[in-house]
Amino acid sequence: MAGVELSGLEVKVLLGVAYGMSVEEVATQAAMRLKTVRVLLSSAKDKLTCRAMTDAAAVERAYVTGALPNPMPEPASRQVALRISTSQVALIWLISLGATASGISKRSHVPVIKVEQDIRALCESTGAASAAHLITRARQLNIRYHRGLPPTRSPLPPSRRPARAACTVKPRRTDDTAGTMSPEPAQPVIDTHVILRDGDKILFSQRGGPYGHGRWHVPSGKLDKGEPLTVGAVRELFAETGIHVGPGDLRLVQVVHHKQSATVERIGFFFEATAWIGEPVNREPEKCMSLEWFSVHELPDDIIEYPKEGIDGYLADAAPLSEHGWQGPA
Known part of the structure; x- marks a missing residue:
């Protein structure tokens, strides 16, 4: 998908979410009613054909389609200092597809509590405030989570x-x-x-x-x-x-x-x-x-x-x- 165009207010709301703000925080900063912010976020997801998806998936799709500008990369020194394992890269990839902790647990047969802990640890190491923010941080840190990652589970052993x-x-x-x-x-x-x-x-x-x-x-x-x-x-x-x-x-x-x-x-x-x-x-x-x-x-x-x-x-x-x-x- 390419060429998705969001309105100025939709971009404003989605950018807030992409940079770690909750919808309540977006509403406060933009001086909008909470209901209005939710409607704008839902409208943006509709245009990105991911209304039923997570905020993280919407942010990923917005970056991929150019609806949101790609974030500026951080200095190379910070990128080198960060150590990300293959399993953590795969976790970011799954989150970018709209996977939740319970969904990842179901497909990988890992307890949901462990998956939630892994997501929190990953957010902490990358400086992300939320799963949606994690997508932005991964791009800022040049974490290549799109290429050839292992599947979470194969229906056939x-x-x-x-x-x-x-x-x-x-x-x-x-x-x-x-x-x-x-x-x-x-x-x-x-x-x-x-x-x-x-x-x-x-x-x-x-x-x-x-x-x-x-x-x-x-x-x-x-x-x-x-x-x-x-x-x-x-x-x-x-x-x-x-x-x-x-x-x-x-x-x-x-x-x-x-x-x-x-x-x-x-x-x-x-x-x-x-x-x-x-x-x-x-x-x-x-x-x-x-x-x-x-x-x-x-x-x-x-x-x-x-x-x-x-x-x-x-x-x-x-x-x-x-x-x-x-x-x-x-």
Whole structure:
């Protein structure tokens, strides 16, 4: 997301929160009613598409989108003197995604009291007055909490994650409507599909739009022009379910080249989320009839054929590239 514009008052309120002030303190300093400050903060979160998120997540998103100016870095001497462990960096990253102490505890299986203690200790060492202020302090201290951090929890233990097969093409389903090849470059629609798996259950959405109405699929969407695959997958997953996942926590498990019609072809990239924050909520009721968890042993009968190809390949640990809807090899 880019180009989010907040009003002057919304920026004023969010800046106060970003620099460690409570909403009560912001109201006092700005000579505004507390209710007005809360409304402005809620409005800013709405524009940042994170109304239900924490203040820390709103501050992070405001920095990322340019709605708030990035804070000035502190002197290098202060940055060098501060010792931050890998686990503390990961903790900042989770907080920036909107994780609460109870949410981190649930995903990492660490007692919530211990998580709260770790957050307080981290705030103390960085000079942060709150979780939202911690995001600002991390940027001032040049703590790189966005890059390649370890996931908090994987729904599948390592022993259940087999190594992927070599990338070979294995055509499975074919039809007779493939058409003839053309010397013109292909212009396929690129789709991202995200598999959320908790134990033996996978999250499915029941389609409410014209395509596949009433049928099942995993959260998915089209990639925007100029957008990296993982960023598009993260965006679409949040837009549909409210679930936050970092691009580094998406594991590519299947690629499906699908012939939709004589003039339309698609390439679907199927990712498994190895860690995420939040609980699924239907954020697009006009497009999605419901969100439901299904056991891998009792999947819904009416899964749309194209995504079913990728889901079946993932569950079977098949070769990671398949072709659907094309003629078989000559």
